[in-house]
Amino acid sequence: MGAGPFLPYGRQDIDADDIAAVVEALGADFLTTGPRVEAFEQAFAAAVGAPHAVACANGTAALHLSMLALGIGPGDRVAVPSVTFLATANCARFVGAEVIFTDVDPDTGLMTPATLAEALERAGPGPVRAVLPVHLRGDVADLAGLARIARQAGAVLVEDAPHALGSRADFGDGDQPVGNGRWSRAATFSFHPVKTIATGEGGMVTTADADVAARLRRLRSHGMERTPGADPWLYEMREPGFNYRLPDILCALGQSQLKRLPAFATRRRALAARYADALAPLAPHVRLATTPGWSRPVLHLLTVLIDFEALGRGRRPVVEALAAEGIGTQVHYIPVHAQPYYVGRYGPLDLPGAAAWYRRCLSLPLFPAMADADVDRVVAALSRALGLD
Structure with a gap:
């Protein structure tokens, strides 16, 4: 742990x-x-x-x-x-x-x-x-x-x-x-x-x-x-x-x-900015999901896009390695068009953008009670799990 x-x-x-x-x-x-x-x-x-x-x-x-x-x-x-x-x-x-x-x-x-x-x-x-x-x-x-x-x-x-x-x-x-x-x-x-x-x-x-x-x-x-x-x-x-x-x-x-929404928003934005700085050395293999120019987000999810293939790592071993260090993650989301019910109703669809997103995405911890040091801990553990340390 x-x-x-x-x-x-x-x-x-x-x-x-x-x-x-x-x-x-x-x-x-x-x-x-x-x-x-x-x-x-x-x-x-x-x-x-x-x-x-x-x-x-x-x-x-x-x-x-x-x-x-x-x-x-x-x-x-x-x-x-x-x-x-x-x-x-x-x-x-x-x-x-x-x-x-x-x-x-x-x-x-x-x-x-x-x-x-x-x-x-x-x-x-x-x-x-x-x-x-x-x-x-x-x-x-x-x-x-x-x-x-x-x-x-x-x-x-x-x-x-x-x-x-x-x-x-x-x-x-x-x-x-x-x-x-x-x-x-x-x-x-x-x-x-x-x-x-x-x-x-x-x-x-x-x-x-x-x-x-x-x-x-x-x-x-x-x-x-x-x-x-x-x-x-x-x-x-x-x-x-x-x-x-x-x-x-x-x-x-x-x-x-x-x-408490204003305080929550301020803290989420500060944590997201710290993640951006901490993740920068892991580029180009790891980067934050792109924010469009018009968007001024209060992020609910801190999602990174990881080139697992280039790193020779599977997503599941990375998720398990992070969990072993006390860090929870999630995948947002499995493309809905690929769910059995919808494949059965509409047949298979080729949606390359959704496939590329799903192949690379991983959501890291983000909530207002996190300390700045928690961000550093998450990024360090991610770097180790990906063999980038």
């Missing part, structure tokens, strides 16, 4: 104020569907500059609700990058739509206007209702360019943004926070423990469209709606929804964590 405590690739950071917020919520009248839900939504909307924010059970629920709220269903198609978590593609299948997998830039892992255009041409004629760019690691996809291609196809953008809370981008119209609705119809977030803020499980959808927000709120609670002035017990359901609510207890934690 290494010379220090085990460093996972990511973990939550909970302090005394977070615990106090949850304890206070536990002593309140509502454990769920109470005032802390709306308070968290309002604080989150303000944090990302969005007119509306709708809390829900988790990031997958946020994606599913977005598809439902936009009326996407059987006969429709949704474009998704292959380098992402399963939920991005699965949310289309949840509503009966088909998935068009796009390739990604091999050095950023992001969907690009060129890979989206290629995927739409490959897919041929038919309705494309939504394009779901993923802000992988926290770097922002080219929303301006993707929005242009999507409009030409008659589709809207839905940002899959669980990695990108606090990230910003400038596409020539000023610095904009991810999730403010400038380029997309909706943006989805996750508060899983390894994300930038944590509620245990939890998600959020932001939108500038009041009608979409209203439908999201109905659909997260079984489709129920109440008419002002009607009998107090009366509710009506015009379409079925789901139990995708986020409890007050978790919203209390989320609101407390949100107050």
Whole structure:
């Protein structure tokens, strides 16, 4: 085992104020569907500059609700990058739509206007209702360019943004926070423990469209709606929804964590900068994933691209060597188009950018409680594991 405590690739950071917020919520009248839900939504909307924010059970629920709220269903198609978590593609299948997998830039892992255009041409004629760019690691996809291609196809953008809370981008119209609705119809977030803020499980959808927000709120609670002035017990359901609510207890934690977002962002950026300096001597065999010029990320993942083949090393022995020194890593992600379900549904696809990304990527520890010395320890261990020391 290494010379220090085990460093996972990511973990939550909970302090005394977070615990106090949850304890206070536990002593309140509502454990769920109470005032802390709306308070968290309002604080989150303000944090990302969005007119509306709708809390829900988790990031997958946020994606599913977005598809439902936009009326996407059987006969429709949704474009998704292959380098992402399963939920991005699965949310289309949840509503009966088909998935068009796009390739990604091999050095950023992001969907690009060129890979989206290629995927739409490959897919041929038919309705494309939504394009779901993923802000992988926290770097922002080219929303301006993707929005242009999507409009030409008659589709809207839905940002899959669980990695990108606090990230910003400038596409020539000023610095904009991810999730403010400038380029997309909706943006989805996750508060899983390894994300930038944590509620245990939890998600959020932001939108500038009041009608979409209203439908999201109905659909997260079984489709129920109440008419002002009607009998107090009366509710009506015009379409079925789901139990995708986020409890007050978790919203209390989320609101407390949100107050810490500026500090989290500052620390993540400082750690990323230290990694950049520490990894520089390992070039060209090891380098950070590329940050596009427009992206101002708060990185959720610290992903390096390693030329395992040139080094004569397999990824698994490197992962195991790092684990033996108390350093956790992860691979983000196995290309979704290669999963058995999707191969069975759509056949094999040749997406060279996704293949190149997957072949080289490895995520190293990154979380706010890390010390500067932890970064040096990780890089030194990686150098040893790769035979570069």
